[in-house]
Amino acid sequence: MSQSDLATPDVMTANLTAPDIEHCLSFLIEADALKSVLRANQLMDRTRFENSAEHSWHAALAALIYAPLAGADVDIARAIEMLIVHDLVEIDAGDHPIHISHDPASVRALEDAAADRLFGLLPAEIGTRLRSTWEAFEAMDSPTALYAKSIDFLTPALQSIGAPEQLDEERAIVEANLRQGRASRIAPNLPALFEFTLASFEGRATDPVMQARFDFWCEADRLKTVLRATPIMDGSRPENSGEHSWHVALWALTFAPLAEKNVDIARVISMLLLHDIVEVDAGDHPIHGHVTPEALAAQDAAEQAAADRLFGLLPEGEGAALRAIWEEFEAAETPAAIFGKSIDRAQPVLHNLVNDGGSWRVYSVTLAQIDTRVGVKVARGAPALWPVIRERITPWFAANALAD
Structure with missing residues (x-):
């Protein structure tokens, strides 16, 4: 399945009112809490446990990478939507590791209550749309949902296998999952990916094309350790570029009704999943930092070299297609x-506001600078969004004498 096969999700076409946008922003602020829900598996570099937000990004990226394995009846764009929202309920219900026994009825009740609260924060039509996406994923009663679930079930095993250091306890969990656990049950849905996972686990030779896709996905794991200038919304630590990529994809999915009718939201989401991938090599560069023409040229050169290396890991045609999305x-x-850029610029503004200035204080940013560096780009792609955000932030800048 090629990138051109990605279908555009069904979205509202009516404009949102300012109160609707406020409700969406409240939902997206609440969604940030997923970055603090820890999972049982570790990052590939073994520095810490993964959180559910960056897992959601990495799983959605896997759905994009392994799209050529999907059947003709699988809607890749819809599967990616499912993986973006699939773990949101863990904000209230928590994560439930596969190697620990749980009462399914109790877990389901907790997740249903979480879905009621979280999707209930949104305007009715958007909340219904996102909840139906989550419910379709949970039901697993379509080829698209089965594809998304298969990716979700296999990525923890792939993450463990991709780590340079293998842990005995973790290998035991992976083996049980692959041989008789939930991962074993999805073998008929994605046989090539399942066989690759099993062969990699057992140390057998693997298909070179499958290996190339896996190598790219493993390199992408490093994005979870690239720190940004903005903090997560509880202020406990800096945001990383992996979880940021998930969050802005959720922003785009939520604010799809603000896009012009000729905007392909599925392509926007693919862009946002990939947009920071070059930071694996080139690092993050805060927009409010001291930037000179020479620094910008050096940054561009570093990012182009990173794109050469990273997209070059993939099979030739597939790497070129994903690089084209990044370049666009x-x-x-x-x-x-243009719409994707507007979303990418808008998200950090809310982070800084919730954190009493965040990186604005670090870089002594003024409201006038926000207008020129951020507001212009947000308004270009989502003109209804910027006035609502600006109204939120103006009192903070006035109170902190940073309005001019």
């Missing part, structure tokens, strides 16, 4: 890229 976002000339 960077150029910000198409309707999809």
Whole structure:
């Protein structure tokens, strides 16, 4: 399945009112808490346990990478939507590791209550749309949901296998999952990926094309250790670029009704999943930092070299297709890229506001600078969004004498 096969999700076409946008922002602020829900598996570098937000991004990226394995009846865009929202209920219900026994009825009740609360924060039509996406994933009664679930079930095993250091306890969990656990049950849905996972676990030779996709996905794991200037919304630590990529994809999915009718939301979401991938090599560069023309040129050169290396890991045609998505976002000339850029610029503003200034204080940012560095780009792609955000932030800048 090629990138051109990605279907556009069904979204509202009516404009949102300012109160609707406020409700969406409240939902997206609440969704940030997923970055603090820890899972049982570790990052590939073994520095810490993964959180559910960055897992959701990495799983959605896997759905994009392994799209050529999906059947013709699988809607890849819809599967990616499912993986973006699938763990949101863990904000209230928590994560439930597969190697620990749980009462399914109790877990389901907790998750249903979480879905009621979280999706209930949204305007009715958007809340219904996102909840139906989550419910379709949970039901597993369509080829698209089975594809998304298969990716979700296999990624923890792939993450363990991709780590340079293998842990005995973790290998035991992975083996049980692959041989008789839930991962074993999805073998008929994605046989090539299941066989690759099993062969990799057992140390057998693997298909070179499958290995190339896996190598790219493993490199992407490093994005979870690239720290940004903005903190997560509880202020406990800096946000990383992996969880940021998940969050802005959720922003785009939520604010899809704000996009112009000619914007392909599925492509926007693919852009946002990929937009920071070059930071694996090139690092993050805060927009409010001291930037000179020489620094910008050096940054661009580093990112192009990173794109050469990272997308070059993939099979030739597949790497070129994903790089084209990344380059389109960077150029910000198409309707999809313009909307994606607006979302990418809007998200950190809420982080800083919730954290009493966050990186604004670090870099002594003024409201006028926000207008020129952020507001113009947000308004270009989502003109209804910026006035609502600006109204939220103006009192903070006035109170902190940073309005000019």
